[in-house]
Amino acid sequence: MVSKLEGSNRLIWFWTMGSYVLAQGIVAVGALVRIPLLVDNLGAEGYGRFTAVFSVWPIIAILLDGLQQATRSAIANKPEARPGSLVKLFSKFALAESTLMFACFITPVAIAAALMDASSTEILLAVLIILIVMAICLPLAPSKGALDALSKTAFSNLSLASNTIVGLPILAVAFIVSDSIFAAVAASALGNAAPYLITSLYFKRLDSQHEWTFSRPSPLDKTTRALIGSMTIYAAANLLAYGFDPIIISVISGDLQVGEYGLASKVMMIAMFVPIGLTGLLTTKYAAVRQQNSLTLTRQWLIRTTLAFSFMGILLCGVSLVAAPVVARILSHGEIEPPTDLLVALSVFSFMAISSCPLMCAFSNHRAARVRAKTAIAAGLFNIAGTIPLTIVAGATGAVIASCIANSMLIVVLYRRAAVDTTLVFVISDRERQGANL
Incomplete structure (x- = not known):
């Protein structure tokens, strides 16, 4: 019975991770x-303007x-x-x-768009459509979190693909109507909204049929809730750190x-695909090694996996660097050639990023x-403070250098801690073990 249960859990885990990677x-x-x-319809500079606007x-x-x-935490902690x-x-x-978003952002943007020239107005209207679509998505987002809490994570993961499956045809049709920044941003925003609409409709169907009645999750303890909060803050910090780069580069x-x-x-994102797919497996393996509560074993695991991922990083990044000029020229039809x-x-x-994957997984408790x-x-x-002066000096390359410096600081500090x-990260403290047994 136990072996069958473990096998079933392992199958669910692989299906969940496989759906995410797919x-x-x-x-x-x-x-x-x-x-x-985008490049064919907007041109090289238009593509850059689109990249800056859509980074919002x-x-x-x-x-x-x-x-x-x-939502995920609330459902898990309120089984009744x-x-x-x-x-x-x-x-x-x-x-x-x-x-609140309409009150704080949309009205000022609309007023500014009415007072500016045609080019600036188009950009502001594009930002406006992003805010409108985001405002529509916000009430739909809790359904996606609910599916994760109710063991429907695979469907939630696969719904992400609708961003491409739905978004690309919408973008193609939008360019038939108008080859403008506004059309490109509006179509892309609607494509990004597709996963939230699909998961919302699916959750409503489940809610009417009560399909999860016998698979409700057990309540999350205080430690797990705090862990989810810390992971969310970490993700938000990364988005804020690197999300402003296109805007800063555009202005400067x-x-x-x-x-x-x-x-x-x-x-270059191609080089990151394999490591991202292995992150879930890596985190699970780390947790199993750490449970042995051996400083030597956990430290050896971290060293070996870091070396393995460093070798993989050299290989993937080297291949990507060699292939990037050719791929960029093909994708942009020769209009954009990154230096x-x-x-x-x-x-x-x-x-x-690749070589530090084991370290980031180790910092997951x-x-x-x-x-x-x-x-x-x-x-x-x-990173945000360093991006501005380095972009003034070295352009887009300076922004990436600032990100490298900030990332190296993060890695050094975490290794030191x-x-x-x-x-x-290496062994389990008495306090942590007591908390796990509560």
Whole structure:
């Protein structure tokens, strides 16, 4: 019975991770397919302007992630409550957030658009449509978090692929109507809204059929809730740290350099796909090793996996660096050619991200995640402050250099903290063990 249960859990885990990797792969391919479509219709500078404007979406999307995590935690900790009622409660809260967004952002943007020239008006109207679509998505976000809490994570993961499956045709039709920044941003925003609409409709169907009645999750303890909060803060810090780069580059160096930065980033993103797919497996393996409570074994595991991922990073980033100029030229039809120094800087950043994957997975328990979140906030603020002067000096390459410096600071500080306090990631403290037994 136990072996069958373990086998079933392992199968569910692989299906969940497989659905995530598959969805991310479709999204990555879609991001590359969009490039020639955007460049052909907007031109090189127009593509850069689109990249800068649409970078607003991931920054504001932090609100969506927060709502999903809050709903997931609430459902797990209130087994006596009907999931549908909790989703409605958080949707009402999200509706209030949407109203606040309209009051604080949309009205000033609309007024500014009316007073500016045609080019600036188009950009502001594009930002306006992003805010409107985001305001529509906010009340839908709790449904996605509910599916994660109710063991429907695979469907939630696969819904991410609708960003590409739905978004690309909408973008193609939009360009038939108008080859403008506004049309491109509006179509892309609607594509990003597709996963939230699909998961909302699916949850409503489940809510009416009560399919989860016998698979309700057990309540989360205080430690797990704090861990989820720390992970959310860490993700938000990363988005804020690197999400402003296209906007800063656009203001300082112009739209063409933003286009080079955006294209080079997407091409180099290919190197990150394999490590991202292995992150879930790595985190699970780390947790199993740490449970043995052996300083030597855990430290050896971290060293070996870091060396393995460093070798993989050198290989993947080296291949991407060699192939990037050709791929960029093909995707942009020769209109955008990222400079070599920018590609090298992005390769270094990608290598740092890949080689530090084991360390980030090691900082996934409660105390360590809290330390990682605080350190990421400090590194993010440093990155934003350093991006401005370095962009003035070296353009888009300077922005990537600032990210490399900030990321290296994060890695060094985390390694230092792990070395000083061995109970942070290597062994389990008595207090943590007592908390797990409660």
